[in-house]
Amino acid sequence: MRWARFEQNGSPAYGVVEGDEIIPVRGSPFEMWERTAARLPIASVKLLVPVVPLTFYAAGLNYAEHVREAAEKLGLKVELPTAADAGYRANNALIAQGEAIVIPEDATEQVQYEGELVAVIGRKCKHLARENALSAVLGYTIGNDVSERTWQKSDRTLWRAKNTDTFKPMGPWIETNVKLDELVTRVRLNGEERSVFPTNHMVFGVVDFLVAMTKYLTLYPGDVLWMGTEGATANMKHGDVCEVEISGIGTLRNPVVRAS
């Protein structure tokens, strides 16, 4: 099942995606819901970010090759993470399918994509065990963890490097029927494939994070956990279109503009 969030008469609404149509529901996937009789062509609606989380978690460095690449870029020693220590991103930066990634005037050329799997929490939970951890996940969507590399290197925190407005595209929808081990992530810039990797080849997987996190933290419906990216990343510039595709989920597509 595929859940989209979209604008209906100026307010957010949820709907079930079937083929190229959306069936609006009353309610939301996080509580009670029922289908309405309507069917809308997806192409006719404005998609919104699939959820605005209460807390926005991110695995950060979580793929072996990307850890090596990142360490080289930042001039640091290569150190694979030894525990599933979650970090954070910020809601102000979220944008939806089709919205523009806006590079600030004073950013360098080094504004790069990071294609990521995103787990969307479906229910309030704490103290998850490995056996039942995935039952807390409603489904999966796609994130692009856009990053300004010089700020990432120079600033004390990642606030503007990763959370500048528009730097967190997420969508296009939430897919509930996912086999993690079969997923493949592909990142394309202007239609050209720049990166391809088996999505689930993480240092710490979704279950590892959920079990570690919920030992101390309560997760709430709609919380999201971005799982990190693999390999090298490249610069995006004004006029580019960046696509992150994860097989079986969909394609998150965003144009890039530079503010002037």
Add this chain to the structure above:
Amino acid sequence: MRWARFEQNGSPAYGVVEGDEIIPVRGSPFEMWERTAARLPIASVKLLVPVVPLTFYAAGLNYAEHVREAAEKLGLKVELPTAADAGYRANNALIAQGEAIVIPEDATEQVQYEGELVAVIGRKCKHLARENALSAVLGYTIGNDVSERTWQKSDRTLWRAKNTDTFKPMGPWIETNVKLDELVTRVRLNGEERSVFPTNHMVFGVVDFLVAMTKYLTLYPGDVLWMGTEGATANMKHGDVCEVEISGIGTLRNPVVRAS
């Protein structure tokens, strides 16, 4: 004016505090509101956290003496921050006036208070100038940035060190009539004063942060910015009561228990 958020018939409601009474309003301080005819004794209501932010910002190290103390504890070089780089805390950890700070079973003895001024954003804003930055602030409340020091030192991020459930007491209410330079922060453990400092003697002040942040980030009504703490902090243990008082705002009071 003093804004409290409290539980009314099982739902959150806002009210204006006058003396030891709350006058419930229809609406909220972030939008339209009007007083109702009711008056409730504060002692008769359950206070809630004054706001649940869309994004939860924190200045982190932002007072000279605390930077020295923290560097010593973590075995690092003393380096005053050179820019107003905001960090983040997480909504799962928020608790209200009177609720218990729960120390996890496997935490060390080094679970410490940090008394902080909290600026509450009143309106959507970007590109604030120094002259008008404070007009974006609805008012101020108090935070206790509870921290487990060994996790703060050992983990790659601050997730459990600072965002374990119950580690972010905030309240008791939002005071809109504040003269920053006159504020004094006092932290008491079991009634004994452990720390006292001029609240506004920060490395980077509220205006510095708001101007720096809104160059890249849109702030939204209800976003909070915790301003950091000064001086040494001390361990809290089961049975303690921790109070953070900021003159002219109020006193945030929370008991401490250890999970078993």
